[in-house]
Amino acid sequence: MKLVFERSRPGAHCDILPPCDVPKAELNAPLRAAPPRLPELAEVDISRHYTRLAGEAHGVNDGFYPLGSCTMKYNPRVNEEAAALPGFTGLHPLQPVETVQGALEALCTAEKLLCEITGMDAMSFQPAAGAHGEFAGLLLIKAWHHSRGDTARRKILIPDAAHGTNPASAVMAGYDVVSIPSDETGCVDLAKLREAVGPDTAGLMLTNPNTVGLFDGNILEITRIVHDAGGLCYYDGANLNAVMGIARPGDMGFDVVHLNLHKTFSTPHGCGGPGAGPVGCRQFLAPFLPGDRAVEDGDGFTLEQSTASVGQVKAFYGHFLVVVRALAYLLTLGREGIPEAAQNAVLNANYLMTLLKEDYDMAFTEGVMHEFVMTLEGLKKETGVSAMDIAKGLLDHGIHPPTMYFPLIVHEALMVEPTETESRATLEEAAAVFRGLLKQARTDPEALHRAPERTCVGRLDEVGASRSPRLRYRFDG
Numbered sequence: 001m002k003l004v005f006e007r008s009r010p011g012a013h014c015d016i017l018p019p020c021d022v023p024k025a026e027l028n029a030p031l032r033a034a035p036p037r038l039p040e041l042a043e044v045d046i047s048r049h050y051t052r053l054a055g056e057a058h059g060v061n062d063g064f065y066p067l068g069s070c071t072m073k074y075n076p077r078v079n080e081e082a083a084a085l086p087g088f089t090g091l092h093p094l095q096p097v098e099t100v101q102g103a104l105e106a107l108c109t110a111e112k113l114l115c116e117i118t119g120m121d122a123m124s125f126q127p128a129a130g131a132h133g134e135f136a137g138l139l140l141i142k143a144w145h146h147s148r149g150d151t152a153r154r155k156i157l158i159p160d161a162a163h164g165t166n167p168a169s170a171v172m173a174g175y176d177v178v179s180i181p182s183d184e185t186g187c188v189d190l191a192k193l194r195e196a197v198g199p200d201t202a203g204l205m206l207t208n209p210n211t212v213g214l215f216d217g218n219i220l221e222i223t224r225i226v227h228d229a230g231g232l233c234y235y236d237g238a239n240l241n242a243v244m245g246i247a248r249p250g251d252m253g254f255d256v257v258h259l260n261l262h263k264t265f266s267t268p269h270g271c272g273g274p275g276a277g278p279v280g281c282r283q284f285l286a287p288f289l290p291g292d293r294a295v296e297d298g299d300g301f302t303l304e305q306s307t308a309s310v311g312q313v314k315a316f317y318g319h320f321l322v323v324v325r326a327l328a329y330l331l332t333l334g335r336e337g338i339p340e341a342a343q344n345a346v347l348n349a350n351y352l353m354t355l356l357k358e359d360y361d362m363a364f365t366e367g368v369m370h371e372f373v374m375t376l377e378g379l380k381k382e383t384g385v386s387a388m389d390i391a392k393g394l395l396d397h398g399i400h401p402p403t404m405y406f407p408l409i410v411h412e413a414l415m416v417e418p419t420e421t422e423s424r425a426t427l428e429e430a431a432a433v434f435r436g437l438l439k440q441a442r443t444d445p446e447a448l449h450r451a452p453e454r455t456c457v458g459r460l461d462e463v464g465a466s467r468s469p470r471l472r473y474r475f476d477g
């Protein structure tokens with residue numbers, strides 16, 4: 001496919017600006033030696049270019065997208081309608097508060113509902129992604145220890161099944177990471193946790209259900225062990241799809257939580273952003289929350305920043321229109337719909353796993369929640385076909401691959417998360433495709449090594465793309 005620069009035709013343009021009706025100002029010195037080399041295209045060419053590009057990507061509106069841990073659920077159109085209301089899109093963040101009461105109310109309502117779902121007392125919408133929320137949450141933990149004069153706590157404990165962003169955020173926040181092994185059931189090894197805690201423990205970061213899709217039944221004991229050692233407990237709530245409206249991190253003993261509105265609360269992921277990773281906490285940590293927060297004030301709403309705040313982690317109130325989308329989702333589903341969505345997410349994962357477990361080896365089958373992990377180690381030994389080959393094979397059938405080679409504690413892992421928005425028919429069709437690929441692995445493994453063959457590009461050089469990426473257009477000469 002041609003790049004937008006290659007489609008450029010000198011002189012082509014879109015006439016969208018009205019004629020200039022004010023005197024031209026002359027600059028003393030030109031700001032640039034030469035005009036920028038922007039592509040020159042007519043509006044129709046631009047429109048076709050981006051439509052063609054969009055058609056070559058696989059989105060949740062194109063087909064099944066069971067990307068484990070990422071919760072690629074359908075994003076209802078009504079969210080977009082709400083976020084497109086001119087009363088929201090036409091605002092400036094520096095407008096006087098009395099002119100933006102509706103927007104502040106939207107933030108307050110979203111905060112109230114999400115606090116109710118998580119069992120937290122306060123929340124900031126500043127963080128723009130899950131990892132960003134983790135970082136902000138760890139700053140809260142640090143600020144709290146320091147406010148009490150306790151600066152000896154340098155370690156964050158993280159189970160080995162954790163999402164990669166957890167240790168990365170801990171290091172960014174200036175902590176040393178201690179990895180806690182999982183036991184044979186896929187959950188935290190309590191004995192190892194007891195050995196690891198001590199006066200240097202700042203806190204624990206944990207996802208429950210964890211990244212192998214299992215709910216850790218020892219969670220109350222886990223958070224008690226950390227609290228008894230003087231640490232705080234951080235809940236990675238990026239993916240709350242299995243438990244929203246059913247079990248609350250606050251009741252499990254957690255002090256800080258982040259959520260990914262772009263996973264659980266049906267806002268678009270959009271190539272890594274704009275997302276929203278709000279960070280919530282219990283009351284004693286609220287003074288440390290980042291940025292200004294909308295609060296109720298008598299009959300209306302106002303903005304408040306605590307003097308103990310860890311500061312800004314993003315401009316103003318984060319990605320406000322993403323919060324509006326999530327609020328539309330929360331209000332659409334309501335108190336009954338939220339837990340029902342969670343139950344269906346768990347049901348769908350278990351149904352698809354059950355359809356596949358005769359044919360594919362599952363890493364764990366007991367207590368599986370919203371996602372399940374299969375291991376293709378046996379298949380690879382038998383046929384040479386890897387998890388990667390099966391994932392690429394799925395693309396030829398219009399299915400986005402599951403998450404691959406994660407979690408790290410499972411070899412040749414494929415992690416499948418169907419989400420609640422898929423129908424039974426879609427799950428059964430997907431199971432048939434998975435089974436077909438298994439058959440192909442045994443009869444014609446070469447074909448799977450070559451897959452995908454029906455997509456616009458074949459197998460990409462992933463190492464090259466990450467080690468020496470070409471991120472800008474190179475003009476000739």
Ligand SMILES: *Cc1c(COP(=O)(O)O)cnc(C)c1O
Pocket residue numbers: 069070129130131132163165166207211236238239260275277
């Ligand atoms: C997706 C995810 C994250 C990171 O979220 P981003 O928005 O991609 O930064 C963190 N933890 C878990 C468990 C996740 O699934």
